[in-house]
Amino acid sequence: MSEREPAVDRDRQEGLLALATVLRPELHRYCARLMGSVIDGEDVVQDTFARAFVALDELCEVPQLRPWLFRIAHNRALDVLRSRAIRASEPIEAALEVADDSKVDPVEMLMRREAIETAVSRFAELPLLQRSVVILKDVLGEPLAEIAGLLGISVDAVKAHLARGRARLRQINAQAKPLPDARIASxxxxxxxxxxxxxxxxxxxxxxxxxxxxxxxxxxxxxxxxxxxxxxxxxxxxxxxxxxxxxxxxxxxxxxxxxxxxxxxxxxxxxxxxxxxxxxxxxxxxxxxxxxxxxxxxxxxxxxxxxxxx
CATH class of the missing domain: 3.10.450.50 (Nuclear Transport Factor 2; Chain: A,)
Structure with a gap:
């Protein structure tokens, strides 16, 4: 960096990431469900902050922390999922009707509550885009437009994935087996x-x-x-x-x-x-x-x- 202005200086790096730590629980809620594991989700969050700290060295302007960190976490989670060869793909069909962000719909609220109460591991049974959209919309309450920006797809595609993901999640919950009986400690x-x-x-x-x-x-x-x-x-x-x-x-x-x-x-x-x-x-x-x-x-x-x- 000797030939150009330094990027975000070290004090500002530490200040930014200290501020960003308040986002850790929310990032974990997303990553844990995306990975289908609270343990793997925390590994992704930890790696996200390590990568963010390094990336700040190359930035000349302070990014908007929330979308920036979510984008890093999302991409890191995808890398891990791809390495496990479990990435699922699906065709994008015509968008189905999904409640507008500006309206408080009782059915919409019911779907969100169902998603929040769903066990983390069950989200891994959804195809990847459905999984991301349902988590972002129903667990974290993100607007459709922001979800589209994060995932790099259209708002109509977000609506389609959300409708199919919600329907699939209801099936998964209906068919879910109870937790196994506790075992004897080693x-x-x-x-x-x-x-x-x-x-x-x-x-x-x-x-x-x-x-x-x-x-x-x-x-x-x-x-x-x-x-x-x-x-x-x-x-x-x-x-x-x-x-x-x-x-x-x-x-x-x-x-x-x-x-x-x-x-x-x-x-x-x-x-x-x-x-x-x-x-x-x-x-x-x-x-x-x-x-x-x-x-x-x-x-x-x-x-x-x-x-x-x-």
Whole structure:
């Protein structure tokens, strides 16, 4: 940049992205449903902010943050979906009648409520454009014209995808199976939970592999047993936290409650193990919104938590 005016300076970069963090929960609501996974959705959000910070170096003018970040998130999600070879395509037919943005229609409100209450994983059964349009319109309440601009299609095409997506989502919800019964926690997770609830921090540190890695959204990654061991030092300062084994999206995780009798978890974490020791920790402590949309299932008769569990 030595031969031209610098782009958005570093102080403004940090200020802009600090302001943009208020959009994280909304971005996650979109990305989680687009990916069909609260875990994958947060990965996309995390990557979106990393890419946005780099991109600001090349910009000479401050962008409108909301549409800019949504565009980055949308494109990143598409890249991931394409790499998994699950992208679906469909012909665009004549636009069907969809309620006008300026009118408050009871049927329209009912459709929006149904979409908001739908389990995140069910959106992945929609073709990609239907999925994007339904999420943007019915979950996030975006105007049709802005949806068209984000997706690069006409307003009539948005209406057509919305009508078909809503109809398909109703079929998916009608045919959806209930959440599976909770399973028995693995010995490794049960041991971790027991040591944590006993506040045995040295016992937990002893479980760490020498090359263990820790990832927490909005914080730099940590690696190595000594550095990751600080993870427990931080948790030791939080009185009353209580852990329970749980499952989300088929993955065994650990639900974190504010106290032992709290009615629902405030976040969760998941661990990877190698030869009986922890090789990776993914902790969602600083992004509690991930848990808001997660379908967390607890052992025994403790029940399930999250949106769309019906």
């Amino acid at each position: 010995a490794a997770v049960a041991r971790y939970v027991t040591l944590f609830n006993q506040r045995d921090w040295d016992g937990l540190r002893a479980l760490l592999a020498d090359d263990v890695r820790l990832q927490q959204s909005m914080h730099p990654p940590r690696s190595g047993a000594a550095d990751v061991g600080m993870f427990f030092t931080i948790y030791a300062k939080s009185d009353g936290l209580w852990l329970k084994p749980a499952w989300v999206e088929g993955r065994e995780v650990i639900a974190v409650f504010e106290h032992r009798t709290a009615p629902k978890p405030i976040h969760f974490m998941w661990l990877e193990w190698r030869q009986g020791r922890i090789s990776f920790i993914r902790d969602y402590r600083y992004v509690g919104y991930v848990t808001d949309d997660a379908e967390l299932v607890l052992p025994g008769d403790a029940g399930s938590f999250g949106r769309g569990t019906g």
